Amino acid sequence: xKILIAPLNWGLGHASRCVPLIHRLLDxxxxxxxxxxxxxxxxxxxxxxxxxxxxxxxxxxxxSRSGNQTWAMLKAIPxxxxxxxxxxxxLKAILQExxxxxxxxxxxxxxxxxxxxxxYITHQLQIRLTKTWQWAEAMASRIHARMYTRFxxxxxxxxxxxxxxxxxxxxxxxxxxxxxxxxxxxxxGPLSRFHSPITHKPSPxxxxxxxxxxxxxxxRTLLEQELIERYSGKEERVLIVQGLVNHPNxxxxxxxxxxxxxxxxxxxxxxxxxxxHIIARSGYSTIMDLExxxxxxxxxxxxxxxxxxxxxxxxxxxxxxxxxxxxxxIS
Numbered sequence: 282x283k284i285l286i287a288p289l290n291w292g293l294g295h296a297s298r299c300v301p302l303i304h305r306l307l308d309x310x311x312x313x314x315x316x317x318x319x320x321x322x323x324x325x326x327x328x329x330x331x332x333x334x335x336x337x338x339x340x341x342x343x344x345s346r347s348g349n350q351t352w353a354m355l356k357a358i359p360x361x362x363x364x365x366x367x368x369x370x371x372l373k374a375i376l377q378e379x380x381x382x383x384x385x386x387x388x389x390x391x392x393x394x395x396x397x398x399x400x401y402i403t404h405q406l407q408i409r410l411t412k413t414w415q416w417a418e419a420m421a422s423r424i425h426a427r428m429y430t431r432f433x434x435x436x437x438x439x440x441x442x443x444x445x446x447x448x449x450x451x452x453x454x455x456x457x458x459x460x461x462x463x464x465x466x467x468x469x470g471p472l473s474r475f476h477s478p479i480t481h482k483p484s485p486x487x488x489x490x491x492x493x494x495x496x497x498x499x500x501r502t503l504l505e506q507e508l509i510e511r512y513s514g515k516e517e518r519v520l521i522v523q524g525l526v527n528h529p530n531x532x533x534x535x536x537x538x539x540x541x542x543x544x545x546x547x548x549x550x551x552x553x554x555x556x557x558h559i560i561a562r563s564g565y566s567t568i569m570d571l572e573x574x575x576x577x578x579x580x581x582x583x584x585x586x587x588x589x590x591x592x593x594x595x596x597x598x599x600x601x602x603x604x605x606x607x608x609x610x611i612s
Contacts, residue, residue: 282311282312282382282383283311283312283314283380283381283382283383284306284311284312284313284314284381284382284383284384284385285314285315285316285335285375285381285383285384285385286299286302286303286306286313286314286315286316286384286385286386286387287315287316287317287337287384287385287386287387287389287392288317288321288325288387288388288389289321289340289387289388289389290317290318290319290320290321290322290339290340291340291388291497292320292495292496292497292524292564293320293321293324293495293524293526293566294495294564294565294566294567295321295387295388295566296317296320296321296322296324296325296387297324297473297474297566297570298387298402298438298472298473298474298566298569299325299385299387299402299472300325300328300474301472301473301474301476302385302472303315303325303328303329303332313329313332314332314333314334314335314381315329315332315333315334315335316334316335316336316337316375316392317334317336317337317389318336318337318338318339318340319339319340319341320526320527322334322336323526323527324526327526327545328474335375337368337371337372337389337392338364338367338368338371338391339364340360340361340364364391365389365390365391365428366391367391368389368390368391368392369391369392369393369394372384372391372392372393372394373394376394376396376397381397382397382398383397383398383399383400384397384398384399384400385400385402385436386399386400386401386402386432387402387403388401388402388403390425390428390429390431393431393432398433398434399431399432399433399434400432400433400434400435400436401429401432401434401435401436402435402436402437402438402472403425403429403435403437404437404438404439404448404451404452404565405425405448405451405452405599406422406425406426406437406451406452406453406454407422407450407451407452407454408421408422408425408599409451409598409599409601409602410598411596411598422454429464430463430464432464433463433464433465434464434465434466434467435464435465435466435467436467436469437452437466437467437468437469438469438470438471438472438565438569439452439453439468439470439471440468440470440471440579441468444579444580445579445580446579447471447565447568447569447572447579447607448565448568448603448606449602449603449606450602450606451565451599451602451603452468471569471572471573472566472569473566473569473570473572473573474546474570475546475550475570475573475574476573486518486539487518487555487556488517488518488519488520488539488552488555488556489517489518489519489556489557489558490512490517490518490519490520490556490557490558490559490560491519491520491522491552491553491556491558491559491560492508492519492520492521492522492559492560492561493522493524493549493553493559493560493561493567494521494522494523494524494561494562495524495561495562495564495567496524496562496564496594497594500594500595501523501524504562504592505521505523508521508560509521509535509538509540512537512538513535513536513537513538514536514537515537516537517537517558518537518539519537519538519539520539520541520552520556521538521539521540521541522541522542522543522544522549523540523541523542523543524542524543525542525543526542526543528542528543529542530542530543550574553571553574553576553587554574554576556587557587557588558587558588558589558590559571559576559587559588559589559590560589560590560592561589561590561591561592562591562592562593562594562600563591563592563593563600563601563603563604563607564594564600564603565599565603567591568591568603568607571589576589577589577607577610578610579607579610585610591603591604591607592604
């Protein structure tokens, strides 16, 4: 089959979790074309330099510097609606030029078309909002459902058993109806790029603390600055991976701190496995990566080999929920 796969450009998580899917599709002999924009493109080009890429509607969102993202997200609604419609029109134009057997969209709700089988990937079947907007959560979830039920299938990257679920009620809402006339729902298990074959390189330095940053600006930079201030001059050797895949891959050494824009998986994996303390946002793709490395599990009561500190992006209810949901698993 000829398949177009396109992740949302919102941080790096959506592109990251498409990596194992792309590997699987290629192993099965399918022709894969990657669609998207921004840093998601940059990340996937590093993993799959020989594949063909097509540009879709760009999305350039920013968070507020404060701990409340409500106003920033409300202001972004017109931009998001316009982006979704542009995506839909661009897909229509692409399908007029060439044939695809399947379109796989990771949280790009505009990528559906009746001419082709369309699959939507999401772990957020239930939308979480800030406390002042919790009264609107059911409505927001229904609006999202109206978007993804336009697709033929919805793939949920989580375990079907909520007792082992990484996303909890986000992917297992109590009022979810998994049988609709036109949409098939399927739990496909967690997706992590660390599920793909990786040849690990021996780490020349074992870092006691490894921080892996991600997400939208300016909150990504604010957390980086906070960590630099926290660990500067301390005894621990600290590695900070900035999550800037479109920056030159330079290495900055500041005393006990080592700061790099990004790291290849072959280098990052041993750094994480040898760390005593890992710091990251509580984004869902990060959680799936930690689970894939055996550093996090739900419902297995296994002692963890490392202390994990998950820091939600201020004012992002999904990450706040995930940090609470996994609190007992990482403490």
